Amino acid sequence: MEKWSPATIREFRRTLLAWYDQEGRDLPWRHDHDPYHVWVSEIMLQQTQVQTVIPYYQCFMAAFPTVTALANAAEADLLKAWQGLGYYSRARNLQRAARQLVTDYHGQWPTTAATLQDLVGVGPYTACAIASIAFNEVVPAIDGNAFRVFARLLLIDADVAQPKTRQVFFDILQPIVDSQRPGDFNQAVMDLGSSYMTAKTPDPAHSPVRAFDASYRTDQVLAYPVKTKKPRPKLVPYYGLLVTSPAGDLLVQRSAQQMLAGYWTYPLIPKADLLPAEATTTPTLAADIAALEARWQRDYQLSVRFTPLGGRTVSQTYTHQRWQVSLLQAKLPTATPLTYFPGQWVATTQVADLPVPKVQEKMMRRWAQARAAVQ
DNA sequence: CACTCGTGGGT
DNA sequence: TACCCAAGAGT
Structure with missing residues (x-):
């Protein structure tokens, strides 16, 4: 020195x-x-x-x-x-x-x-x-x-x-x-x-x-400088839920205890949360959807049918996690009240006013592409 | 101390 | 691509 x-x-x-x-x-x-x-x-x-x-x-x-x-x-x-x-x-x-x-x-x-x-x-x-x-x-x-x-x-x-x-x-x-x-x-x-x-x-x-x-x-x-390396981010698979009704799109505000606290996203469910850890069968898309629909019925009294959205997953890399979000879509025919669900219907025109993180912007873009392709 | 917490830019 | 890096702090 x-x-x-x-x-x-x-x-x-x-x-x-x-x-x-x-x-x-x-x-x-x-x-x-x-x-x-x-x-x-x-x-x-x-x-x-x-x-x-x-x-x-x-x-x-x-x-x-x-x-x-x-x-x-x-x-x-x-x-x-x-x-x-x-x-x-x-x-x-x-x-x-x-x-x-x-x-x-x-x-x-x-x-x-x-x-x-x-x-x-x-x-x-x-x-x-x-x-x-x-x-x-x-x-x-x-x-x-x-x-x-x-x-x-x-x-x-x-x-x-x-x-x-x-x-x-x-x-x-x-x-x-x-x-x-x-x-x-x-x-x-x-x-x-x-x-x-x-x-x-x-x-x-x-x-x-x-x-x-x-x-x-x-x-x-x-x-120089001498600096030891940090571990690479761990992959965390999610489902991102694109739920619509005549009242708008379903969004949730993230809690103060979560990452991205206070920001709004579509409901994000870690795939690891869907099936019990002791499950012996490999989770499949169909099994995950069935579990998800059953949970929404039981916990929120919401009858929802999810279908996978085509195309690639949405990815977002953070310092210690890499989120890989598979998108599922559902459409409710009426403006169902969210009595038990901790989220809100947000009119499409009002989504832009909410604070949203980057991963939400990516999900919105992917969904807009999918809807445009249908037309 | 080790871990957590976002995003954009560069190679 | 998959890294690494950038005017760090809270727990």
Whole structure:
């Protein structure tokens, strides 16, 4: 591992900030240092690329321009604003924290990384980012970019997939952060990490800090950062139920305990839930449909006949699961009341107003194709 | 600490 | 294709 002298550290800061002043990106949340703007952008940017965030950030600020507006927002509006951005608990936590700020803090922001972490959804990275950018606290904001950039510059061998490695980087970076411009220093590292020092296709030869890059000097750029691999997502088969009546399409809102909480989908039934685990026969489509119809009759007093929808399944890959959804179709001749079924009839024209996840959009497209083919 | 939680883009 | 990756945090 490399060790920089105080003189090298000074020269590195000067080089990095000079480049940032010339080449730093003009992003919507960099127009000022308002902590609300910094905070919302940092939450959106968690595990999400800048290009994806920009339009969401602009719409979000137009809809919820202040902490108070966010605290008072209707949940449906919030989920709709976050639709498609992923990691939806971020939206809920954002509003919970806005309410914390209004009620517990009386609109007065905590100004240190240590106290910012008391806001739900604000962890070690985001707290340091807000503290340095909005309040000039001299702390390193250690995210994936910082891991990648400094692992290469300094040949740091610690496994960045391990939680304890954050402290290793923090201790190394604390004396390197520019004490006059900590926020700009941290943002410059992020710009570096998303341009010359990307994960797969870096361009270290033209990096503004190539003279400080030990991995480039020793021709082992792609060997850093050291990161252990994660297991591949597990296949989870589902039935997706396309049920119509004169009242509209049948949709359910996902519970607070489920993934995609609060978002609406067609009823999704894990195939594993249909037949008892001790069943000896291999589940067939016909047996699954029979079990499904019997359950709807017994639990919901709904007489429904399902038929398979032709074509491929709908797939959606998440970090730890790969959903493979086989679509079944059913048509009820009358607007049957859903006395026991935990869902709603939604008129086709109103589906667009509901917050829906990507897998629901895919199911809707597949169904629209099937209906168009019949015509 | 290990696991969970979305989506889009790149190779 | 099937991976890997991207401004992480909560449990």
